[in-house]
Amino acid sequence: QVQLQESGPGLVKPSQTLSLTCTASGGSISSVDHYCTWIRQPAGKGLEWIGRIYFSGRTNYNPSLRGRVTISVDTSKNQLSLRLNSVTAADTAVYYCARGSTVYGVETSDWFDPWGQGTLVTVSS
Amino acid sequence: QSVLTQPPSASGTPGQRVTISCSGSNSNIGSNTVSWYQQVPGTAPKLLMYSNSQRPSGVPDRFSGSKSGTSASLAISGLQSKDEADYYCATWDDSLNGLVFGGGTKLTVL
Numbered sequence: 001q002v003q004l005q006e007s008g009p010g011l012v013k014p015s016q017t018l019s020l021t022c023t024a025s026g027g028s029i030s031s032v033d034h035y036c037t038w039i040r041q042p043a044g045k046g047l048e049w050i051g052r053i054y055f056s057g058r059t060n061y062n063p064s065l066r067g068r069v070t071i072s073v074d075t076s077k078n079q080l081s082l083r084l085n086s087v088t089a090a091d092t093a094v095y096y097c098a099r100g101s102t103v104y105g106v107e108t109s110d111w112f113d114p115w116g117q118g119t120l121v122t123v124s125s
Numbered sequence: 126q127s128v129l130t131q132p133p134s135a136s137g138t139p140g141q142r143v144t145i146s147c148s149g150s151n152s153n154i155g156s157n158t159v160s161w162y163q164q165v166p167g168t169a170p171k172l173l174m175y176s177n178s179q180r181p182s183g184v185p186d187r188f189s190g191s192k193s194g195t196s197a198s199l200a201i202s203g204l205q206s207k208d209e210a211d212y213y214c215a216t217w218d219d220s221l222n223g224l225v226f227g228g229g230t231k232l233t234v235l
Contacts, residue, residue: 049215115172
């Protein structure tokens with residue numbers, strides 16, 4: 001059973017770069033059957049998908065964040081990374097990593113399981 | 126403003142059946158399947174349903190999902206106090222080329 005754990009600075013200054021890591025234990029963070037994804041949740045608000053990276057290295061990003069976000073994976077360390085640059089207070093949120101699955105057919109199925117416990121990042125000077 | 130529309134709140138008494146809706150469009154729910162997540166306050170979301178109506182191992186059969194056209198629903202029967210949580214629907218949007226979530230529904234067990 002794969003378990004995921006996010007880590008990184010809890011406080012980032014405006015205009016700087018937010019960097020987070022997600023470490024997997026009990027299994028591989030990425031495989032041909034799964035991808036890795038980041039999701040965030042501002043306090044008291046809903047979930048926002050940030051982006052994902054496949055085993056092949058292919059990425060998809062939320063159009064609203066494209067240009068500021070980079071997701072990468074280091075399979076040797078079993079770690080997923082997130083970099084979000086030029087942050088503002090609007091980027092303050094709990095950030096979750098999760099393992100994703102996709103099944104392609106007449107309709108595409110995507111789902112996230114498991115999730116990490118999340119890490120709070122506050123953007124403030 | 127979420128791409129998928131959910132009622133902000135729902136409620137029921139123990140033992141009752143409640144339904145939470147998720148409304149989208151042809152580019153998202155109309156073209157792809159829906160997953161559902163349960164989030165107990167202060168904890169990470171947990172997968173509740175995938176591919177519209179498939180329950181992961183460990184999810185009780187009191188939970189069921191369905192989809193019709195551009196809308197999906199999550200039904201909870203035999204409501205229990207531990208079901209009190211926020212529920213989110215999600216799917217891929219072909220036009221946005223991204224994964225979208227509903228705004229979430231806060232379920233209260235009276």
